[in-house]
Amino acid sequence: MNRRTTSLSAFSAIAVAAALTLTGCSSDSGSDAPAKADAGKPQxxxxxxxxxxxxxxxxxxxxxxxxxxxxxxxxxxxxxxxxxxxxxxxxxxxxxxxxxxxxxxxxxxxxxxxxxxxxxxxxxxxxxxxxxxxxxxxxxxxxxxxxxxxxxxxxxxxxxxx
Missing domain, CATH: 2.60.40.1890 (PCu(A)C copper chaperone)
Structure with a gap:
């Protein structure tokens, strides 16, 4: 493997990890969506x-x-x-x-x-x-x-x- 391939592999791994982290964050904030949707509504x-x-x-x-x-x-x-x-x-x-x-x-x-x-x-x-x-x-x-x-x-x- 040359240096460029190693750098691309490391970059790809970081990009995948970042995408998974962002996806996890968005699904956590999504779980609050029903509570926020009900906030301010009559019950x-x-x-x-x-x-x-x-x-x-x-x-x-x-x-x-x-x-x-x-x-x-x-x-x-x-x-x-x-x-x-x-x-x-x-x-x-x-x-x-x-x-x-x-x-x-x-x-x-x-x-x-x-x-x-x-x-x-x-x-x-x-x-x-x-x-x-x-x-x-x-x-x-x-x-x-x-x-x-x-x-x-x-x-x-x-x-x-x-």
Missing amino acids: LKVSGAFMPQPVMDMAGGFLTITNTGDTADKLTSVTSVISDDVSLHETKNQKMQPVKSFDVPANGELKLERGGNHIMFMQLKQKPKQGEKVAIELHFEKSDAIKVDLPVEAPNHNPKQH
């Missing part, structure tokens, strides 16, 4: 969902949306196969009125409960009975939609009283 979870068994052609829906993320979001609508007329309602001064959205605060929660803010299902296509479940989809300003099954409870069910 939503639904709990305590239920619908009292309807006694008329309308019903209410109740649940809690917890946001453990550092970014607020808004619940903008709810859809369901049980009704083509599903809206968000707030209760002020003992009167219900429709609203366009509800805030889901960062590191906080939105409670939809009896006597307060809630989901309103009008002109039900069918009346679900206690023990059944009603599928709904929650739509948000920033987050992906969340599908939820509302268990149908007794008409007078109120978790606050238990």
Whole structure:
């Protein structure tokens, strides 16, 4: 081997080692990518969902949306196969009125409960009975939609009283 061949072999070995090192670094930083992608996004979870068994052609829906993320979001609508007329309602001064959205605060929660803010299902296509479940989809300003099954409870069910 001459000096030039030895130099080329050494250079090639260094180049390969450097490439492997850079590849290792980029894959390490790539493992942080999902965490960075989630940073600054709402992190939503639904709990305590239920619908009292309807006694008329309308019903209410109740649940809690917890946001453990550092970014607020808004619940903008709810859809369901049980009704083509599903809206968000707030209760002020003992009167219900429709609203366009509800805030889901960062590191906080939105409670939809009896006597307060809630989901309103009008002109039900069918009346679900206690023990059944009603599928709904929650739509948000920033987050992906969340599908939820509302268990149908007794008409007078109120978790606050238990």
